[in-house]
Amino acid sequence: MERVLRLVISCPDRVGIVARVSGFLAHYNGSILEANHHADLEQGWFFMRNEIKASSIPFNARELAAKFAPIAEELGMSFTVTDTYVKKKVVLMCSRDSHCLADILNRWHSGDLPCDIPCVISNHNDLRGLVEWHGIPFFHVPVDPDNKAEHFAEIERIIDEHKADSIVLARYMQILPDSLCQKMPNQVINIHHSFLPSFIGARPYHQAYQRGVKLIGATCHYVTAELDAGPIIDQDVVRISHTDVVEDMVRQGKDCEKTVLARGLRWHLEDRVLVHGNKTVVFK
């Protein structure tokens, strides 16, 4: 696969940003493979993502960032430069249900998901075999309801030790402490098994069944301090009917969950998701 540098920018909107950025890239003969921008006119904010053919410019990611820094400063930009040859390290967390975890592992194992998975952490031991078959270390950190602090300290230690860039809660079913979320803003991805903001919290399929909805859904979002209220990356739904009891919803919902999570994770890994306030720009 072609090596690519990605320059991702957000800043206050004004005239001439695209000209400055594309002029900068053209100056160094940078070949742009894909580019997107979006101006949020209401908020006066500008977002941009550029994929640059690495071989077309005489810089690596660090050098490109250094060259670009003066422009960024002048225009009040926050920006990142990433290199597709440097894979993000993603720690997966799961509980007992295997559908999301197995799906991610298979994508990764097939070479379809551009990341490293340094380890999997779970509060149950059930999925150890599956994880270890993929050659990935598995850490069983049981939750003691009376001593959650210790539990999460251990988790944080493992995450630090493995130098995680991002965390995926693949149906982990436990609420992470704020401190951890704040340490990794917009890097902790959760899949919630409802079409948020409907059915926040526990047992959303039971809530959906009680309400008698005709579609059930799943939501992939960044985790923030407020439960199930973080910036939404992707959502989808599946049609159900009166013949479906909760167990049927759970089963059909799983397909929705794993697809939405995989899609959201891929966009995250490809630096396609830009967060502004509590909303996301997703450059597909």
Place this chain on the structure above:
Amino acid sequence: MERVLRLVISCPDRVGIVARVSGFLAHYNGSILEANHHADLEQGWFFMRNEIKASSIPFNARELAAKFAPIAEELGMSFTVTDTYVKKKVVLMCSRDSHCLADILNRWHSGDLPCDIPCVISNHNDLRGLVEWHGIPFFHVPVDPDNKAEHFAEIERIIDEHKADSIVLARYMQILPDSLCQKMPNQVINIHHSFLPSFIGARPYHQAYQRGVKLIGATCHYVTAELDAGPIIDQDVVRISHTDVVEDMVRQGKDCEKTVLARGLRWHLEDRVLVHGNKTVVFK
């Protein structure tokens, strides 16, 4: 179109109901064109809908109901018999937005919607021309916020005068008084412009925009005393993105609203929707 009698039943579940009903119909040589049943095992309730070729039995709807009454009584059934040659009278109510109203009128005018529309009632005069072009009486009943009682008394008078079987709130944007809803249980259909139970109440697209959801939706439901909380007949969604501002959502949502409303109304007219508690069985 083939004339059809519809026998629609709901009752406590027990062994042998289908045998009794189908035995009854077979006894009179009734040719069943379509039949559906559903047992809600959790609630112990049974639902059934039969389409009987009218020419195959020596009865009209009233006689069929009379013959069937003893079985119904024995098994604790509530039931209806309808005749496709007797169209339901549906009063439409609208405000200023024409998309749902125009869509229903076009379906009706094309012979695609099996009902009569004795009149349209609106709190604004904007859509009079459209309605009258279709040859349907239009009543303008403006809402006086200080005298809603009188307003709704007038509406109720018009509905009574036109012998309405059902009412469709085609983006009427006013809350009907409880008394009217209770007078016509499971006969007043509303289209709400969100994927309920998300974004109940006013300005759901604005709420959706604020929350940053990735799908917007529409919900067709029977109106009950509690706002936007009645039994759901149908729902659907459309995908949006960060490029869509509220106006874009409104525009794309309209397509969803009119499709969902038309689908729900059709099922209602064909006696496919059975209400039990706050949920519906929809025999498609």
Place this chain on the structure above:
Amino acid sequence: MERVLRLVISCPDRVGIVARVSGFLAHYNGSILEANHHADLEQGWFFMRNEIKASSIPFNARELAAKFAPIAEELGMSFTVTDTYVKKKVVLMCSRDSHCLADILNRWHSGDLPCDIPCVISNHNDLRGLVEWHGIPFFHVPVDPDNKAEHFAEIERIIDEHKADSIVLARYMQILPDSLCQKMPNQVINIHHSFLPSFIGARPYHQAYQRGVKLIGATCHYVTAELDAGPIIDQDVVRISHTDVVEDMVRQGKDCEKTVLARGLRWHLEDRVLVHGNKTVVFK
């Protein structure tokens, strides 16, 4: 609504195009409200669409085009500049089915469709009343199978007389002569009632029924000399089941047809559809 100039470009791909175009716009202080570009790496072709706030630059569309022409020539670009205050003239053609026509007319009448409709042409007289109620001239040009040439000469005369920019075949059901299509390349839009390339030609729902598919669809495309083979603008599907006979497919398909046609038409009117070979780039 904000007045906008649209600069739409396609040209061979090379380094620096975005820089040149955005530099040109920034030079005149042009405020870009929306911009999209796409590089087709396989074909080596570049596509770009810019929405410029008209009040931010000291030019009208014609002047902007003149200023831009040297750059376009240098880079081998074909380009257009349009002004949202100059609406495209769209002639609608229909037959007997009203669903697509009524839907477009209602959108136009509600101010939702940014075009003028100078007239409607039909080979039947059925929809005259509907069209004339909207204040639009209606031309009945019956097809004489033995003298199609004369028929289409008359149609062409009407189209010329009304200075049509585009034509929409809203279920017109007749094949336009090549000469007409070639006169207006990428300006004649058809809605075909199948998910192309499945079920080309006549009676696609009957074909779908025979094949036993589980989804039916609709395709909005530009008309070319080869039947149902032109560049596809949009497609969508609806789920059906074994209970649906051809009439049910026709009815449900109509909803799909009118939605897909309206979407494709809107993108066309907003200069979002760029044709290259037999494919489209659609900047949504």
Place this chain on the structure above:
Amino acid sequence: MERVLRLVISCPDRVGIVARVSGFLAHYNGSILEANHHADLEQGWFFMRNEIKASSIPFNARELAAKFAPIAEELGMSFTVTDTYVKKKVVLMCSRDSHCLADILNRWHSGDLPCDIPCVISNHNDLRGLVEWHGIPFFHVPVDPDNKAEHFAEIERIIDEHKADSIVLARYMQILPDSLCQKMPNQVINIHHSFLPSFIGARPYHQAYQRGVKLIGATCHYVTAELDAGPIIDQDVVRISHTDVVEDMVRQGKDCEKTVLARGLRWHLEDRVLVHGNKTVVFK
């Protein structure tokens, strides 16, 4: 899970079938948990599926079939009685791509797919580890293009030895010989990576890319002698755009393929799919 007997029937349509079948079941106090019927009025054929609570009747499947046989003979029915405690044996066949296989294995391993998987057969050795980790025997039977007969004789031997009820071609990519398909009519399930009947045969995503479609799809169908032309069980689509090259379609199509295959397989295992001619009735 409740033990259930399933009585599945198809026969010429006539008055009184439901009465006879439901009367028969009621006579033995059979508790019907779910029942569906469908009359194909055009073909004059009737289809029925009943789920009977096993504990409610004093028979096992074999005895129920024997009791029912006289009715079946009288009414010209073909029928089956199955017992949910007797799982179907499904042999999986795959090639190199793991997405469908891994998905089915995970569902099976999670207890979500009601079947036994006696073995997996592949023409490549790549997926051996994955299969064997699940505790399932893996047979590598390489295809020798010059000696396909021998290859398929070996496959047939393995299938016979494992007493397969059904075969799933989980992206096997080889065409089975007619003899094998005919030996197991309506028991060999394939997933084709297009929305049939579009893009029959090899490299459907390449065909889709060339045609410029806006949706790609997948089709789950029973295999017959004619390539990709057997009765369709299920289909679905995903939306693509001009930014998607063939590799993107392949990747997104995989999600569609595995979901559609899993859905079709489940319905097959639950005896929900009835084949008549080249079409299916699917009782969901």
